[in-house]
Amino acid sequence: GAGVSQTPSNKVTEKGKYVELRCDPISGHTALYWYRQSLGQGPEFLIYFQGTGAADDSGLPNDRFFAVRPEGSVSTLKIQRTERGDSAVYLCASSYAGTPNEQFFGPGTRLTVL
Amino acid sequence: AQSVTQLDSQVPVFEEAPVELRCNYSSSVSVYLFWYVQYPNQGLQLLLKYLSGSTLVKGINGFEAEFNKSQTSFHLRKPSVHISDTAEYFCAVGSADGLTFGKGTHLIIQP
Known part of the structure; x- marks a missing residue:
């Protein structure tokens, strides 16, 4: 079956612009996670959805970051007024009902803010 | 709060030699431990996980890991590595939220 997909694979934007990153989880997975991976680092947790609601958004770095999952499937990570420090690979993962079940990761979106 | 320490940023190993990648964790709640592998230009893939039960966990591609509660460690091992094992390896601790x-x-296999 299809895995987790993320679009776009690469996004280049200018400082101050708004961007949206999309994640399509595996069908039937109720849990969805966003992580951010900076160069040379491990992924850092951003936000976790169980169904349509954000169960834990404690990893979002500031109020410029927001994520939605309106129908409990596709999720969009939104970043306002992008800054150069937002440049990273944004990873999405999904799992069946959450930890400790395996999280399946997408290939990521590489965001570059010029 | 949870944290994971991978003591080595790079491990060079000759092909067909054994390897151990070290991982130590801290967690105030029940421990779920994972090893993920990231091949060049690919997404993260689960190698193995420890949830409960036997402390020796076997995973894919001949890897295994041992959970040691007293030393708060979950080191990854493989008895004989191949060129194809060249990748980035991540240890992770899981909670209810992520x-x-x-x-x-970074495991570097030398011919």
């Missing part, structure tokens, strides 16, 4: 990852260890 995974906390270490910084990763």
Whole structure:
């Protein structure tokens, strides 16, 4: 079956612009996670959805970051007024009902803010 | 709060030699431990996980890991590595809300 997909694979934007990153989880997975991976680092947790609601958004770095999952499937990570420090690979993962079940990761979106 | 420490940022190993990648964790709640592998230009893939039960966990591609509660460690091992094992390896501890990852260890296989 299809895995987790993320679009776009690469996004280049200018400082101050708004961007949206999309994640399509595996069908039937109720849990969805966003992580951010900076160069040379491990992924850092951003936000976790169980169904349509954000169960834990404690990893979002500031109020410029927001994520939605309106129908409990596709999720969009939104970043306002992008800054150069937002440049990273944004990873999405999904799992069946959450930890400790395996999280399946997408290939990521590489965001570059010029 | 949880944290994961991967003590080595890079580990060079000759092909067909054994390897151990070290991972130490701290967690105030029940421990779920994972090792993920990231091949060049690919997404993260689960190698193995420890949830409960036997402390020796076997995973894919001949890897295994041992959970040691007293030493708070979950080291990854393989008895004989191949060129195809060249990748970044991440240890992670899981909670109800997500995974906390270490910084990763780059396994470099030398012919």
